[in-house]
Amino acid sequence: MNEEFSALLRRFRLQGTAVSCERYGQGHINQTYLVVTDAGARYILQRINEHVFPDVDGLMENIVRVTAFLRERSDDPRAAMRVVPAEDGGSWLRTQGGCFRMYDFVEDTVCLQQPESDRDFYESAVGFGSFQSRLQDFPAATLHETIPDFHNTPDRYRQLREAVARDACGRASGVQAEIDFALSLEREMAVLQTMRTQGELPLRVTHNDTKLNNVLLDAHTRKAVCVIDLDTVMPGLSMYDFGDSIRFGAATAAEDARDLDAMTIDLGRYETFTRGFLASCRGLTSAELDCMPLGAKTMTMECGVRFLTDYLDGDRYFAVHREGQNLDRCRTQFRLVREMTRKWDDMRRIAEQARSV
Numbered sequence: 112m113n114e115e116f117s118a119l120l121r122r123f124r125l126q127g128t129a130v131s132c133e134r135y136g137q138g139h140i141n142q143t144y145l146v147v148t149d150a151g152a153r154y155i156l157q158r159i160n161e162h163v164f165p166d167v168d169g170l171m172e173n174i175v176r177v178t179a180f181l182r183e184r185s186d187d188p189r190a191a192m193r194v195v196p197a198e199d200g201g202s203w204l205r206t207q208g209g210c211f212r213m214y215d216f217v218e219d220t221v222c223l224q225q226p227e228s229d230r231d232f233y234e235s236a237v238g239f240g241s242f243q244s245r246l247q248d249f250p251a252a253t254l255h256e257t258i259p260d261f262h263n264t265p266d267r268y269r270q271l272r273e274a275v276a277r278d279a280c281g282r283a284s285g286v287q288a289e290i291d292f293a294l295s296l297e298r299e300m301a302v303l304q305t306m307r308t309q310g311e312l313p314l315r316v317t318h319n320d321t322k323l324n325n326v327l328l329d330a331h332t333r334k335a336v337c338v339i340d341l342d343t344v345m346p347g348l349s350m351y352d353f354g355d356s357i358r359f360g361a362a363t364a365a366e367d368a369r370d371l372d373a374m375t376i377d378l379g380r381y382e383t384f385t386r387g388f389l390a391s392c393r394g395l396t397s398a399e400l401d402c403m404p405l406g407a408k409t410m411t412m413e414c415g416v417r418f419l420t421d422y423l424d425g426d427r428y429f430a431v432h433r434e435g436q437n438l439d440r441c442r443t444q445f446r447l448v449r450e451m452t453r454k455w456d457d458m459r460r461i462a463e464q465a466r467s468v
């Protein structure tokens with residue numbers, strides 16, 4: 112561990128003295144490290160991505176308040192993350208190397224990149240569904256909007272158009288087919304946002320980034336333990352959370368797979384998640400329930416549009432580990448949208464059946 116990290120770690124109130132600090136996890140946004148101390152305690156250190164989250168004070172205030180709220184409503188100490196205070200009692204620190212925060216490592220859990228069984232995926236649905244349910248009484252208006260218009264799909268299209276016009280890296284002509292495909296579905300993909308602005312769908316406190324690797328399952332029982340990655344907890348639509356989970360966890364290929372023919376939606380997984388979400392997230396309106404398939408498709412398309420925009424801009428937002436990775440990610444999402452269209456009647460039928468149970 113270099114001296115810069117040792118000095119940083121000494122400034123958090125840890126149990127014992129840090130003896131190691133290594134890169135950890137597979138997030139696309141923050142830099143995450145696993146910290147171990149000589150007392151055997153483990154922590155998650157994160158360098159907050161200030162390019163994505165410029166208002167670090169507002170971001171951390173949200174997280175401290177949401178985790179405190181959740182902690183009060185559960186007997187399990189692992190049910191909500193704990194922010195480890197810095198030397199001055201604050202929730203984060205600024206150094207020359209950036210902004211850092213620390214969490215207790217949630218022990219005896221697993222973090223999956225894809226479900227290992229239907230049961231795992233069901234439990235992730237229970238994790239995210241009950242997260243949203245538990246936050247129903249949280250005063251939504253007091254949350255900072257950490258990324259304005261985060262799931263405003265028409266605005267994501269606007270950003271795509273701007274990136275095409277800028278063509279900062281000369282990549283646009285090579286991806287005309289992808290641009291055309293995105294634009295061909297623009298109207299359908301605006302429906303959720305229109306319903307939101309017209310008040311047809313209620314605003315709730317949502318997580319907004321419900322990838323499977325943002326929920327931890329108990330290593331032994333495989334029950335959902337703790338929802339993590341709370342940077343985007345903001346007022347939103349229930350179907351953002353439902354849809355983003357389907358996008359990632361009911362897909363048959365990895366987000367950055369190159370073999371597009373391996374990519375489709377696993378309808379068995381889709382059904383499993385739908386059941387888990389409906390069982391744990393009570394009180395959804397019939398308009399929300401009607402939008403389940405559309406939520407899945409819209410979140411998938413929106414994510415593809417964001418990957419394409421970032422590819423055109425030169426990979427400045429999502430971390431990439433190889434050339435073309437954001438384009439590969441865009442292509443898997445677009446293939447998944449096509450597959451959802453092909454299986455649309457089944458997706459609707461399954462959602463209908465699940466809600467009538």
Ligand code: ADP
Binds near residue numbers: 136142143214339342
């Ligand atoms: P990003 O915003 O970059 O996705 P995350 O907050 O999701 O960052 O963290 C990245 C990874 O670190 C997670 O997928 C998970 O594996 C791990 N992780 C994060 N917080 C914790 C925690 N409190 N306990 C255990 N593992 C964690």
Ligand code: GN1
Binds near residue numbers: 414
């Ligand atoms: C990012 O932070 P992470 O890796 O869990 C992104 C999500 C995308 C996702 C795609 C703040 O999630 O919106 O859906 O990548 N988070 C942010 O994998 O932009």
Ligand code: MG
Binds near residue numbers: 324
């Ligand atoms: Mg994450």
